[in-house]
Amino acid sequence: MKYEAVIGLEIHCELKTKTKIFCGCETGFGGDQNTHVCPVCLGLPGVLPTINKRVVEFGIKAGLATNCTINKFSKFDRKNYYYPDLPKNWQTSQYDLPIAEHGWVDIDVEGEKKRVRLTRIHMEEDAGKLVHSGNTIKDSASSNVDYNRTGVPLLEIVSEPDMHTAEEARTYMEKIKAIMEYIDVSNCRMEEGNLRADVNVSIRPVGSKELGTRTEMKNINSFKSLVDAIDYEIDRQTEVLEDGGHIVQETRTWDPNRGITLSMRSKEDAHDYRYMPEPDLPPIVTTDEQIEAYRKELPELPDARRERLEKEYGLSDYDAGVITASRPMAEYFDEVVAGGADAKLAANWIMGELAKHLNAENKTIVDSPVEPARLAAMIQMITKGTISSKIAKTVFEEMWTSKDAPEEIVKAKGLVQITDTKAIEEIVDKVIADNPKPVEDYKGGNKKAIGALVGQVMKQSKGKANPQMVNQLLAQKLG
């Protein structure tokens, strides 16, 4: 039987507020254990929470940017469960009246547009971190609790089960990441745990309308793990069903080292969270005026920006998609173009050489040693014909390791393109004389043989001859 997967995501997005959600402690990543703490986030007897208004603002903006309805009357609830990283043994979260509901985002998968609906976005506090002496809480002789992360604000973004492949789930999560970056509510650094997902996966026979039994995988923290875990889980569930078994509703954990999912707890062990309205926080009441004010503050979002790049600069849908997938890259692109560079060339260089160099050194575009202004200057030199694209690569290498302007590099290294017809003609003549074989082949009808001759000319000119002129001259002379 053919099966179809049904996938839904709960994405936890850490907000980039200066202070925690219910107290004045700083939120910064790192710091010695238990240094970003106070009586409130430690849950000492007698303390009370006070809401960080930025968190509400960010929640509303996230809702608006994902086409949600904002609940003008929203409230916090206590989600009760005992765990040592949770000092109060409840998480202050939102239950039946989240800040935003009923939204959607569009994703592109293999050229097709798909809409993923959002169930809700709610605000909550993060828990602390357990540092085990062993691998897990069960096999450790002791564990330490670090409460620095306790009370760091989170948005939980819950999707409908609208995805059917790992690729769709990845694209959706990338889209959420892009939107959160664009509206500047989160750093979205996955390696620091700013963005994590709980993934629900079930399978059903193709054509069936009924949902299969789902499993949930907690705390997926990279796109690779997301794809691998979903693919593994689809295969595992398919195998179970084909062997005549049934899927157990359970929480599973993804082990990225072994590339498998493992059972954590079954539905029978699931918590009864005994949700209760948080009596220490008044409901959050928002007005239409406030919501509209936040809407006006929203920047151009990824979809709109992508469309603009296509329309304004004639970028391909694919290129525009890649450039706008992250706000820093889109901003980098805009700066390069503003610096006078041709937009299509700018896109090619950013997605090509620049991306290659960044990946090799594990850097993000924000930390790029080549600033937009220098890249723009270099691209202008290509457009003007001062340097060839090939030489530009040499220039780019130099710019990557030095602070020098491209003009200086070209001058110092004598890399200026030869556009003097006479000078090129001299080399062309010499190459024709020295290479009778390819000349014969070309004249005999093998037009491709010209490539070898062009290569020789470029080599002898140390790459500086204008390739177009070389081509032209060779073709002329060989008749």
Added chain:
Amino acid sequence: MTLWNKPAHELHDLLVKKEISATELTQDVLARMDAVEGKVKAFLTITKEQALEQAKAVDEKIAAGENISFLAGIPGAVKDNICTKGVRTTCASKILENFVPPYDASVVTKLQKEFPVLVGKANLDEFAMGGSTENSGFYPTHNPWNTECVPGGSSGGSAAAVASGSAIFALGSDTGGSIRQPASFCGVVGMKPTYGRVSRYGLVAYASSLDQIGPITRDVTDCANVLNVIAGHDDMDSTSSFAEVPDYTKSLVQDVKGLKIGLPKEYFVDGMDQDVEKAVRNAIEQLKSLGAEIVEVSLPHTKYAISTYYLIAPAEAATNLERYDGISYGERIDGADVVELMTNTRSKLFGEEVKRRIMIGNYALSAGYYDAYYLKALKVRTLIQKDYTDAFEKVDVIAAPTAPTPAYKIGEMISDPLKMYLQDICTVPLNLAGLPGISVPCGYSQKHMPIGLQLIGKPLDEATLIRTAYTYEQSQSFHKEMAELGGAEA
């Protein structure tokens, strides 16, 4: 001069006139405490040294010619569920036996600005759950009027301290009557302000939507003065009111002419002690003779108040008390793993009543029962609030007994929790409605145990309560009599 038996306003005058020093006053109160504390057991922690240092500092101010505030140099007690930086705060629970808060409750910060002398932390029912102070995890407090009797609760230590002369004033907390009922049992004045009037930051939560801190004092004048100090908005408490705080001493006037006082028939319940009913009705007659107009009112949902309270309060308590797990502070009883550690700590260190309420609360909140119990209780709470709203369209103040009986014998009701819960019938509805209430002494039972008259006010209208209570108080002399430490042990 005997000082421990005087109200704060008299002592303040003596201090200002330099007839006494704060040190003399403090020594007198501490000596009284030495004499009676063995029988009363009002305190869990006594801070003698700190008290004498604070008194000395006030004397230096006076010597330097500074003006002193009302509470400067006046010995006071703080209920031991209110956090005091550097001073053990136990909530009368074994689980917090050695817990020393690193911060002050907002009310304590406000008090400290007035330079009072804090003599100690007062006993209570564990985590404020109870009405007799018998549920203290350490020892019960005894009623200064008859030490065989309970002082009421949960602020029994605070009320007994003020009544016995070991403190001139005290702070208590009131979730279902925990200030007013012990004030009534101990013959002192106790006020539960409007929910949100006084910051709860640093009050160890029992039931967050009902808890409120308030003063326990010798008379209404002291009550107004202490309320002046502790009332007002606090940024640390999101539920605290932004409403302006009037000067409550301006309400210390004898004038109830034309004041409409409501008499709710539902508060004169079956089984009410006849002495109580007589004393309260006499007090109401007295108010009438002073010019007030008495109007019958009905608060029809009163009969549901106890069941509503005993669902909402335990539900909130169940979550509020989840934090005591032995992990990062408080006492710990170890176990083979973390689950056993938490289980041991909570099973062995919480008292029976606390565990009973945690179980009731978790039951009311659990899946499948939430709608039938907790949600239903919230709806009834709204109806109870509406009863008052309707009644207050016709009257300015509502008068009722504070408790259906005078103080009873220690041990008399401890084995019957339901009977004990019914004791809260006259006080609980105010907490559900968030309204202010005050208990003032209005007479004695035949066994000479004090009886309290409860006055209930509109939201944030503590001023009218103070004026009414003051007018009544000044028309008789119950507030002037001090407890005599009677009873078999005396």
